Amino acid sequence: xxxxxxxxxxLLAFGPAQALKLSMSWVNEILYTVSDAGRAHAPLSLHKSxxxxxxxxxxxxxxxxxxxxxxxxxxxxxxxYFVIPARLPGTGDVARLCDVIVMLMLPLPIxxxxxxxxxxxxxxxxxxxxxxxxxxxxxxxxxxxxxxxxAGCVALRFALPAxxxxxxxxxxxxxxxxxxxxxxxxxxGRTAAxxxxx
Numbered sequence: 001x002x003x004x005x006x007x008x009x010x011l012l013a014f015g016p017a018q019a020l021k022l023s024m025s026w027v028n029e030i031l032y033t034v035s036d037a038g039r040a041h042a043p044l045s046l047h048k049s050x051x052x053x054x055x056x057x058x059x060x061x062x063x064x065x066x067x068x069x070x071x072x073x074x075x076x077x078x079x080x081y082f083v084i085p086a087r088l089p090g091t092g093d094v095a096r097l098c099d100v101i102v103m104l105m106l107p108l109p110i111x112x113x114x115x116x117x118x119x120x121x122x123x124x125x126x127x128x129x130x131x132x133x134x135x136x137x138x139x140x141x142x143x144x145x146x147x148x149x150x151a152g153c154v155a156l157r158f159a160l161p162a163x164x165x166x167x168x169x170x171x172x173x174x175x176x177x178x179x180x181x182x183x184x185x186x187x188x189g190r191t192a193a194x195x196x197x198x
Contacts, residue, residue, distance in 0.1 A: 033112035042113045046070055049168030070171060074109040077178055078102060085182040088189025094128070095188045098181045101125045105178065109171045125177045126150070132184055142187045149180035
């Protein structure tokens with residue numbers, strides 16, 4: 001689907017020459033966003049959040065190092081999700097939804113520019129987590145994890161309202177959400193593996 005949208009559709013709509021020109025403009029935009037000038041003008045970025053916390057410039061080496069560290073941590077957490085919870089036997093609709101949500105969240109912290117609408121990816125995650133929270137038939141421990149994730153995301157949003165920290169708080173919210181989705185996935189796997197589920 002991504003190839004169809006990024007390659008086939010522009011070829012059909014604009015023709016080869018204009019599609020190539022459009023693709024090159026996208027590449028130039030990406031190159032700009034990863035440059036020091038682009039980072040300085042980014043509406044939201046982990047570099048800016050790191051700089052605000054460290055009292056340095058977004059282009060300073062310590063800001064870059066801290067931002068890269070957070071991005072590597074995020075990638076490691078997602079890898080752990082797909083190595084452990086996502087490999088458990090639960091294969092129902094909720095399990096698939098958890099996996100799809102994690103894949104949708106994956107690019108956000110490693111994006112060169114975070115912008116406010118990126119948070120819309122969180123909507124299906126929040127709906128799923130809140131549905132687990134209010135479902136009295138779910139295990140109590142799972143409902144506690146869901147409650148912590150919900151409360152944590154709200155607290156991060158309103159306790160740290162500074163704009164320059166927004167990318168950092170969004171990334172922490174993504175980590176809390178990932179933990180809740182992993183807990184849901186593990187719970188589904190245990191249910192599927194238990195003898196009573198057969």
